[in-house]
Structure formats: structure tokens, C-alpha cells
Amino acid sequence: MEKLSYKTFGEESSLNDDLGSMGILSDNACRFGALQEYIEHRLYGESIPEALKDGNLRGYCSSAQALPDYAEVLLHIKKKYPADSAPVVVFGGSYGGLRKVLAAWFRLKYPHIAPGALASSAPLQYDRPPRYPVDPVCKGIDSAPEGSDVLDKIFSGIVAYFREKPCYNLNAFFSAETVDGWTWRTCSELVMPIGRGNNDNMFLGF
Template sequence: MAKRIMTMSEPGIKLPPEFVTYFYTQTLDHFNYKPESNATFQQRYIMNNKYWGGPNASSPIFVYTGDEASITGIAAFAGFIVDLASRFNGLLLYIEHRYYGDSVPFGSKEEAFQNTSTLGFFSSTQALADYAQLIIDFKKNISAESCPVIAVGGSYGGMLASWFRLKYPHITIGALASSAPILYFDDITPQNGYHVVATKDFRDTSESCYNTIRQSWSEIDKVAAQPNGLQNLTSIFSTCG
């Protein structure tokens, strides 16, 4: 299990010292037997064992299934998983999704994104297999084969966590998917499903809040229809470029 510690590459993000960064030599293609399938790339992951009870106690390992972002940013802001570790004496493992952050195959983003032959390895299926291989080797490396694994993720990462539980039930005993549109596909879930759920949340909390927000859309439309309306809205709400 090749690994090495490195400093954080993202400007403005400084993780506490208990978050240690490593690299794992990951398989490029988990499902074919072509010569290029033997290629590898360096996949970044972060470990935090501050609260871990150790392998002899069969303490849990909480794995954050990385999504479409740098893993250091996720580790810096996903505080809930740290709360889980402190409560259940768990070990934290954050795995970066292939093609994001520093986990880019073919040596550079220019090479990785240049054509369909290199982008063909950029899929959720391959990412799930990455997590499976890394977790198995990681547990073996720290003599924690008996420790249960719980996958955790949010949004797309939550979808990955739930799919990981379904696809690799022998590796993880459960998954926590936060704000994850697991079934949000054509002909499975109504296309306005998100709006219905969000509206219900506001309305259940406050009927007045629900009515205020609902009425605000017509006011926004009125401002937008005026000369320089969109520019004015951009200034009012400080929207991004």
C-alpha cells in the first residue's frame, strides 16, 4: 500500500494536525483486462484517528465518499462526521473522488480531460471500485479487518455512499446519505420532487415564512424586468460571477 504524507495544496485551507494526508496507488480501470487497465494513479485520502478506539476494540471506521470537490475542503467543512467519530470512538477516512483535487490520472488535468479515451475512466462505477479497493487495503494495513465501515456522504457523495452500500455490502455495514437524490432520475422520481420537499420543509416550520418566500418570486421578477434589473439583483443579492 504505497502512501506518503504531503502538505495541503489548496490555498486558504488549513486542517488541524490530526488530519493526515496520504496517497494510495490506485488502479485506473477495475473492470477490463486491456493493457491500459494495468495503469495506476495516485489517489489522495485523509485520515484522522484522534478519536479511534483501535482495531482491538472493533471501533468503527467512518468513510467519507468524496464527491466533485477537493477532499481537503470536504474534510475542513464536514463537521458532522467528526462528531460521529468523537461519539463512537471512530476513525475518519476521507477518500478523494478520481479526477478531482489531486487524484487526477494520467499525470495532469490537461491529459486526463483531453479526449474520450482518457475521460472514459471518469465514472461513478470506477469511483466506487476505488473506494472498495482502498478501504480493503487500508484496513489490512492497520490490522483493522474486523472493524465495521460506515460510508458517509452528502449530495452526490451521499448518492455514492448509498450506492457503495448496495454494491459492496461485504465492505460496509451501512451508509448515511445526506441531501442525496439517490432516485432522482427520469421516470423514477417526479422532476419537481426537490422543490416539493424544500417547500414542505419551509411550510412545516412556518406558514408565514412559506408565504413570504412564495411572494418574493413575483417581486424578483418585477425587478428583473426593469432596465438594468438583473444587474440590480446581482448587487442586491451579491451573486457570484
């Protein structure tokens, strides 16, 4: 039987931002004898510098364009090794793993390439303490002074992660290409509701 293959779908940043942070892949690849593959999303990274600032190219950065890219790469790899019947598990963080986008959409659109593939999003991206935000932010919120209101607790979480500064520009946390790409994507093809539901939770009613 051919071995398992892990594929990571790049998202709204250079692939260099992801390498070394996807511990779930490297932790399990040896156990299953799996081949790990990291595929950068079109127009991010160093292949076409400044592409996302070019209005004539930006439209080619869509998820509808990216999915066939991934399919072509995976088919090429399966043919090269050869590994036609090797099971494939796809992973993605942020936009790369969002429900109905990229990793999740890919397993529905291309089941013949990645049969039974899985997609993962937030836990893969954010819940990897102590480097990633969830652990220090939650500790900061929990350590807010007694009697703090919601905004004060949120601010305590921001200070815990970014350290105390006279001014906080959250865009500084991301590369320029990530900000440019995400701004275009959320204005053109992705609906990203932010807020809270009627029951004082994170789930909005539709």
C-alpha cells in the first residue's frame, strides 16, 4: 500500500511564514511514514513580488484560481513518485483551512485527488503555545484587574501578547502582502462577519 501524504495549503501569506509552525504535520509524518508537502498560494511569497499591489493581477489571487493550482501540483506529485492511490490529508490555517474555503472546499471539489481528506483551521494556526496567540492572550485576559470590564480585559490580552506600547497597530503583526491580499479578498469574495450573536456568544444568527 502506498504511503500517506500530507499537504499544507498556503493561505494569505508567504509560505515562509508557515514553515516550522505546522507542528501537527512534522509530529505525525514520521509516525505514519508520510510525505509532507507545502504549497504556496498563488501571488504570495517571492515568485511575483508586489503582485497584490497590481490591480491587473490581483483578481487572479482568488480561491477559485488557487484550488486548481493545488490540484495540478498534487496530480503532478502523485504521478512523479508514483503514488496514484496514496491517501491524502490536506491541512490549512486561517483562510487556508476555513470552512468551505481551500482545504475544506478542496476535499469536496476534488475527492478523486484527496479522498477522505481533512481540513483544520484555527487550532492548527493559533493554539500552539507559547509562541502563538491563544495561550498568552488568554493569560492576559485572566490576569486583568478585578472589576475590569470587557474592553479592559481584551486590552490586557493585547498587552500580554504585544507588550505595552504607546500605540497598537495590529496590521504591523502581518506582512504588507498579507494585509493587501486579505483586504482585497474580504471585499471581493469572502464574507467575514465579526461581532457576536443575540445570546452573547460568537455565533451570529442568519
